[in-house]
Amino acid sequence: MGQKTEDRKTYRMGLSCALGCAALWGFLPVYWQALRPISSFVIIFYRIFLVGIVCFFASLKIYGMKGILEPIRDKRALLKYFLAGVLITANWSIYIWAVNADHVIQTCIGYYIEPLVVCVFGIILFKEKLTGHKTIAILFACAGVVIVLLHFMEVPVIALGLAGTFAVYAAMKKSVQLPALLSLLYETMFLSPAAFVVLLYLELTGRGALGVGQPYQYALLLLVGFFTAIPLGLFAAAANRIPLVTLGITEYLSPSLSLILGIFLLKEPFDRIQLLAFAVIWIGLVFFTVGEYRESKRAAESNETL
Numbered sequence: 001m002g003q004k005t006e007d008r009k010t011y012r013m014g015l016s017c018a019l020g021c022a023a024l025w026g027f028l029p030v031y032w033q034a035l036r037p038i039s040s041f042v043i044i045f046y047r048i049f050l051v052g053i054v055c056f057f058a059s060l061k062i063y064g065m066k067g068i069l070e071p072i073r074d075k076r077a078l079l080k081y082f083l084a085g086v087l088i089t090a091n092w093s094i095y096i097w098a099v100n101a102d103h104v105i106q107t108c109i110g111y112y113i114e115p116l117v118v119c120v121f122g123i124i125l126f127k128e129k130l131t132g133h134k135t136i137a138i139l140f141a142c143a144g145v146v147i148v149l150l151h152f153m154e155v156p157v158i159a160l161g162l163a164g165t166f167a168v169y170a171a172m173k174k175s176v177q178l179p180a181l182l183s184l185l186y187e188t189m190f191l192s193p194a195a196f197v198v199l200l201y202l203e204l205t206g207r208g209a210l211g212v213g214q215p216y217q218y219a220l221l222l223l224v225g226f227f228t229a230i231p232l233g234l235f236a237a238a239a240n241r242i243p244l245v246t247l248g249i250t251e252y253l254s255p256s257l258s259l260i261l262g263i264f265l266l267k268e269p270f271d272r273i274q275l276l277a278f279a280v281i282w283i284g285l286v287f288f289t290v291g292e293y294r295e296s297k298r299a300a301e302s303n304e305t306l
Helices: 002-034 040-073 075-100 104-126 132-152 157-173 180-189 192-204 215-221 224-239 244-251 253-265 272-305
Strands: none
Touching: 002 075, 002 215, 002 224, 002 244, 002 253, 040 075, 040 180, 040 192, 040 224, 075 104, 075 157, 075 180, 104 132, 104 157, 104 253, 104 272, 132 157, 132 272, 180 224, 224 244, 244 253
């Protein structure tokens, strides 16, 4: 009885962390737009530098200097961390630019199809099994992108860029087993010094945040490291406490919140064809989620019988 109570507490804690992470990520467009007229270019470099600083001191507190240095003694892993850092920085950069260029809705498309693109990479690169529900979900996602393509007569570059960069990033991360905090530290530690030099130059020449923003905006900007590290920490805590299927389902809350914000708060144009495209993608996500849940349940039942 005591163990079951403890398991329920662990699950509730994990679910709370997952929902908190999704909510923070979902409301981030409001934060980025609150920094206008600071350039997206400047924001991106602040994010790279400050995330590195926050992750370093947090890692130092949790793991100590020995714990920080030990995993990077493998020289072959250093290239992976560097490339992963470039990819996740590209993903962040596309997202921040898109939000401040009033393309929040297209970022939502990207983050809805991202899990499905990750599946495609898993099938192609790691020979993972292509199940029926994954096939259906991928086809629906492709149909949604085609609808957007035909409606606007242009490729949804932002959505595909977000989904593609994160899918490649996830594929690289599959070969590196590290705590989320240390992983993010290594991914930013190579880029942070360069970002600091660029920021110094921009601020000294009057083209940085201090030259165009208000004092309260600069204070907000200095929190960018925490707004990146805190959701990541919540995500890592959730991943250790709840099933991955449950965690995956909660991830859809973020783009859903951003979509609502984009339509009703940020007043971005949203017509019936876009709604149709989202509906088609959502149908695919339903197949994907139900299929993953059933697979997870069957795997758990099989383990119980062993």
